[in-house]
Amino acid sequence: MIEPIPNPKSEKPQVQCPFNVAVIGGAGHVGLPFGLVLCDFGHRVTLVDTNAAQLERICQGNMPFEERGADSLLPCCLESGRLHCATGMNVLSDQEIVIVTIGTPVDEYLDPSLRAFDQVLEQIFNHCRPGQLLIVRSTVFPGVTERLGRIVKERGLDIDVSYCPERIAQGLALEELTHLPQLVSGCTTQALERATEFFADLGLETIPLSTVEAELGKLYTNSYRYINFAISNQFYMLAQRYDADFDRIYRAITHNYKRMNGFAKAGFAGGPCLLKDTMQLASFNHNLLTLGQTAMEVNEGLPGFLVERLKQHHDLTTATVGILGMAFKGNCDDPRSSLSYKLRKVLTLDCRRVICTDPFVHNPDFVSVETMLTEADILILGACHDEYRELQTDKPLIDVFGFLPGKQP
Ligand SMILES: NC(=O)c1ccc[n+]([C@@H]2O[C@H](COP(=O)([O-])OP(=O)(O)OC[C@H]3O[C@@H](n4cnc5c(N)ncnc54)[C@H](O)[C@@H]3O)[C@@H](O)[C@H]2O)c1
Incomplete structure (x- = not known):
């Protein structure tokens, strides 16, 4: 027997300007919680992902990974009729906002591996429509956003490019996405203003930066934590050597x-x-x-x-x-x-x-x-x-x- 899907009613205030939003990488650890939160706030969200099996699971109301509160929010979003899933980029022409949350790994030499990211952006550019706001949310190498801005300009694409990094801790995304201050940046003043309005409409405090400052800010956040853990781990090892x-x-x-x-x-x-x-x-x-x-x-x-x-x-x-x-x-x-x-x-x-x-x-x-x-x-x-x-x-x-x-x- 198929278990009935629980349907807790959301009490979130709704955004003033609900948009059609596509989240690329929408079945992932960053994309899915963010998509759910946006939907919960009243946006019409399409999760776009190449992982069809994961999307299928999501469409059936089942979270593919642990995320506190998401097991009940996902069915609620599906029932609202505002959450959709797609495996192809052709849905992009219906969107006002496109958010990129795909993985950005480093290669075997510990250098950023940009090829997959570039390929996805190429697909987005092929399907975008004038007037769209593109928000890069994946963690990117400093300079990547500015480079995107240049490509958009060279190709004469009428879209605004912004970088607004994700700073959640996995597992706590739903809570943190509605509370953490949001770093916002844009390749143009218009891109920055639109991104700021989008996040401010979610009730978030926004902090404007240049694109490279926002890119560095995200990397500093994680590097600081990593270095901080290393201090304690070194001290731990030192204590062990003295049986302390x-x-x-x-x-x-x-x-x-x-x-x-x-x-x-x-x-x-x-x-x-x-x-x-x-x-x-x-x-x-x-x-x-x-x-x-x-x-x-x-x-x-x-x-x-x-x-x-x-x-x-x-x-x-x-x-x-x-x-x-x-x-x-x-x-x-x-x-x-x-x-x-x-x-x-x-x-x-x-x-x-x-x-x-x-x-x-x-x-x-x-x-x-x-x-x-x-x-x-x-x-x-x-x-x-x-x-x-x-x-x-x-x-x-x-x-x-x-x-x-x-x-x-
Ligand atoms: N995991 C975290 O806690 C966290 C926090 C902040 C920032 N980030 C950053 O966010 C980004 C995503 O991380 P993640 O942990 O969500 O990765 P993830 O692997 O969980 O999700 C990425 C998703 O992108 C999809 N994808 C890959 N190629 C695609 C394509 N061509 N078209 C559509 N979808 C595609 C994958 O199928 C996957 O579902 C990374 O840059 C990461 O550094 C992660």
């Missing part, structure tokens, strides 16, 4: 001491954005971003450090090691660039057996948490999922994050 408890030091030096407010917890700094964006910034600066590159060495070196430490205390050649949590962060189902996989790889070289579990990431090779607690000799926390908080075990459990107080190697 980093988490106790952390609590002590942040207690009632405002100057340490920004001090991050130690832990795996993985995921699809932080390292990638730090490397984009380095690439932009002709590979000179010493702090970012050092942060990469520290953060990416953490799994190997943990295994080396383990080897000092245990004979891993006879041990089964279990990794609790394979997603790149807690309460998330996204395994992209998760350091738990790097940990698994490093462990595999030294251990008799490595087993993995995750309540959100589905993989036939993973075991249940019960099996893990029975079969593993040593446990390592890979992602801080809430359901591990009350975990009971008398086995050694390594918790870099300080998520389970009292559990150290």
Whole structure:
């Protein structure tokens, strides 16, 4: 039997100017939540994506990934009749606003890989119509927006190009999209004004910048976080070398001491954005971003450090090691660039057996948490999922994050 779709009524204030909006990359982690929020505010939204299977799922009212609040908002948007899905760009001619949220990865040399992005923009230009506002929301290499503006001008296309970066934390998008200040920029004054009006109509505070400032602002945001995590991870490793408890030091030096407010917890700094964006910034600066590159060495070196430490205390050649949590962060189902996989790889070289579990990431090779607690000799926390908080075990459990107080190697 097909389960009925819940239909919570939205109480969001509606925008004054509802537009036809296409979100390119609309089935993705950035595009889909943003599309839902825009629809919830009264815009007529078409999610355009090449992933037909994902769109099919969305059309049936099922979220393809974890995003707090989206399971109930998606059916509501579908029922409103304002949310549509399409796999082709031919729908663009019906839109007033086109928003680009496709992935912008770095290549094997850690340089931005612009080809896919360029191809999508080429398709958009072939289908656009005069008077449209193009909002680039993917994280792009500085200068990309200005270059788009030049191409538009050269081709005589009558569209406004703006760059308005996304700064949400995955999983919290619906809340953050309606609260976070929005950086806005445009290749022309008109593009900037239109983008500003669009976001202000959602009730957001808007902050105007030049296009390159907005591009750098987004990369600075993620690089800053990445470097910040590296500070804590380096301090964690240092404490370990002296058999000191980093988490106790952390609590002590942040207690009632405002100057340490920004001090991050130690832990795996993985995921699809932080390292990638730090490397984009380095690439932009002709590979000179010493702090970012050092942060990469520290953060990416953490799994190997943990295994080396383990080897000092245990004979891993006879041990089964279990990794609790394979997603790149807690309460998330996204395994992209998760350091738990790097940990698994490093462990595999030294251990008799490595087993993995995750309540959100589905993989036939993973075991249940019960099996893990029975079969593993040593446990390592890979992602801080809430359901591990009350975990009971008398086995050694390594918790870099300080998520389970009292559990150290
Ligand atoms: N994930 C985050 O938390 C986050 C936060 C802020 C910014 N960003 C940035 O947003 C961008 C998107 O990231 P994401 O995590 O949503 O990626 P994603 O892989 O989840 O989504 C990208 C979507 O684009 C689709 N796509 C690819 N090529 C396409 C094409 N030619 N036409 C239409 N659709 C196409 C894919 O099928 C996918 O659904 C990146 O630039 C990323 O750096 C991500």
